[in-house]
Amino acid sequence: MSRTTSLVQIADEQQLLELERKYCSWGDTVHYLDPPKFFERCEGNYLYDREGTPYLDLQMWYSAASFGYRNKRLRDALEHQLDKLPQLACQYLHPERVEIAAAIARLNHSKFGLDGRVHFNVGGAAAVEDSLKLVRNATGKTLVFAFMGGYHGRTLGASAITSSYRYRRRFGHFSDRAHFVPFPYCFRCPYGKKREDCGLYCVKQFENYFETEYNSFWDAKARESEYAAFYVEAIQGTGGYVIPPPEYFPALKRVLEERKILMVDDEIQMGFYRAGKFWAIENFDVAPDIIVFGKALTNGLNPLSGLWAREELISPAKFPPGSTHSTFSSNPIGTAVALEALRMMEEEDYGRITSRKGAYFLAQIKALQHRYPRVIGDTDGLGLALRIEICQADGHEPDAELTSRIVAEGLKGDLDARDRKMGLVLDVGGYFKNVFTLSPCFDITEEEIDIAIELLEQLIRRCAPDRV
Numbered sequence: 390m391s392r393t394t395s396l397v398q399i400a401d402e403q404q405l406l407e408l409e410r411k412y413c414s415w416g417d418t419v420h421y422l423d424p425p426k427f428f429e430r431c432e433g434n435y436l437y438d439r440e441g442t443p444y445l446d447l448q449m450w451y452s453a454a455s456f457g458y459r460n461k462r463l464r465d466a467l468e469h470q471l472d473k474l475p476q477l478a479c480q481y482l483h484p485e486r487v488e489i490a491a492a493i494a495r496l497n498h499s500k501f502g503l504d505g506r507v508h509f510n511v512g513g514a515a516a517v518e519d520s521l522k523l524v525r526n527a528t529g530k531t532l533v534f535a536f537m538g539g540y541h542g543r544t545l546g547a548s549a550i551t552s553s554y555r556y557r558r559r560f561g562h563f564s565d566r567a568h569f570v571p572f573p574y575c576f577r578c579p580y581g582k583k584r585e586d587c588g589l590y591c592v593k594q595f596e597n598y599f600e601t602e603y604n605s606f607w608d609a610k611a612r613e614s615e616y617a618a619f620y621v622e623a624i625q626g627t628g629g630y631v632i633p634p635p636e637y638f639p640a641l642k643r644v645l646e647e648r649k650i651l652m653v654d655d656e657i658q659m660g661f662y663r664a665g666k667f668w669a670i671e672n673f674d675v676a677p678d679i680i681v682f683g684k685a686l687t688n689g690l691n692p693l694s695g696l697w698a699r700e701e702l703i704s705p706a707k708f709p710p711g712s713t714h715s716t717f718s719s720n721p722i723g724t725a726v727a728l729e730a731l732r733m734m735e736e737e738d739y740g741r742i743t744s745r746k747g748a749y750f751l752a753q754i755k756a757l758q759h760r761y762p763r764v765i766g767d768t769d770g771l772g773l774a775l776r777i778e779i780c781q782a783d784g785h786e787p788d789a790e791l792t793s794r795i796v797a798e799g800l801k802g803d804l805d806a807r808d809r810k811m812g813l814v815l816d817v818g819g820y821f822k823n824v825f826t827l828s829p830c831f832d833i834t835e836e837e838i839d840i841a842i843e844l845l846e847q848l849i850r851r852c853a854p855d856r857v
């Protein structure tokens with residue numbers, strides 16, 4: 390092969406787009422947007438394009454960068470580790486790995502009164518896979534429940550317990566596909582009930598599975614379920630930041646405990662104070678058997694994921710050396726950043742910060758809904774996990790088309806933020822792809838929240854002029 394030109398060449402944005410079209414796989418989510426969007430730089434709440442235009446980011450990498458882009462304290466921890474021990478095969482120990490495990494185990498003991506251990510991996514879905522192994526190993530069973538609208542990642546195992554058939558359709562047979570149970574999505578109750586007088590009908594429907602062996606879930610003579618665990622997100626992330634009523638999880642947990650079915654709590658998106666508490670499930674006063682985490686633990690720097698499990702499930706006798714492994718699973722840069730992030734979470738009162746800012750943001754969102762009832766059908770929030778559901782003029786029929794138009798318009802970067810040109814980064818979730826799932830940076834100020842609302846208002850007026 391002749392080497393007269395370099396393999397890597399500097400290209401402008403148009404050339405890069407052409408190269409991307411030709412040489413990059415389209416199998417990820419980049420082409421959800423056409424044309425895909427480039428960014429050049431990030432800082433705090435903002436992404437910047439090549440022209441230097443700031444885009445206020447209300448999704449912060451799907452809640453992975455909760456503590457702000459280029460957070461100084463976490464960058465310093467990363468740089469310190471780069472100079473000290475940046476690489477180490479994870480068959481050896483380094484202090485940060487042990488210190489994080491101990492910190493999370495102690496924290497969970499203080500919260501739930503349970504002993505447990507921590508196991509690390511890299512991405513969220515990989516940690517979900519590890520949790521599936523743990524469940525199978527501890528129970529000898531392979532079947533699990535999961536929620537309709539739930540999302541646990543895109544590996545084969547995680548796709549099998551994620552409700553969307555879209556993620557499985559082209560990949561053959563998924564034999565251990567979860568049994569999917571309706572989530573308490575009260576704005577669109579799957580049973581057509583109203584929260585005021587439903588009496589938690591959805592929990593009763595679930596409990597009915599175990600009423601007789603003929604419902605297929607329960608051996609009434611052995612008093613044993615065929616199902617080992619229930620995978621839950623306390624607040625559905627990709628499903629549209631759907632927040633269940635406070636009584637839901639305690640009622641569900643009672644049904645599970647009576648049948649010795651484990652509760653696996655996926656905190657990958659909502660953990661680390663996104664929903665006002667360290668774990669989102671703490672809002673619902675139940676103790677899970679396994680917690681899976683990832684994303685914000687390293688603020689999106691050098692990924693680290695993992696799980697915490699009750700001692701009975703993960704003791705060395707039960708889950709011996711070599712049960713599972715990944716080369717980068719407890720990589721020292723990830724653990725160093727994570728440890729600093731945990732210190733930060735201990736020192737700063739993020740529970741109070743996210744609750745206070747979340748309440749302020751939600752009040753502004755509700756006021757926006759009040760001004761635009763023919764565009765916004767539902768709003769809700771817990772901590773800094775907030776939702777805006779875009780609907781048709783009747784306030785209920787989902788409007789996915791308008792939702793994606795607003796996203797694309799926000800990314801043009803030509804909104805007016807108090808005489809400054811700005812863009813808005815939004816993420817879309819929800820069962821009907823019509824929900825803005827807002828996960829702003831924890832450092833967002835009240836002034837920036839006001840600006841975010843002004844930008845949203847401009848987008849609504851631009852994209853739905855006939856409904857304002």
Ligand SMILES: Cc1ncc(COP(=O)(O)O)c(C=O)c1O
Nearest residue numbers: 512513514540541542626657658
């Ligand atoms: C609740 C939840 N579980 C699992 C995952 C998968 O994590 P990852 O994309 O890091 O594999 C995600 C990602 O969005 C998630 O939100």
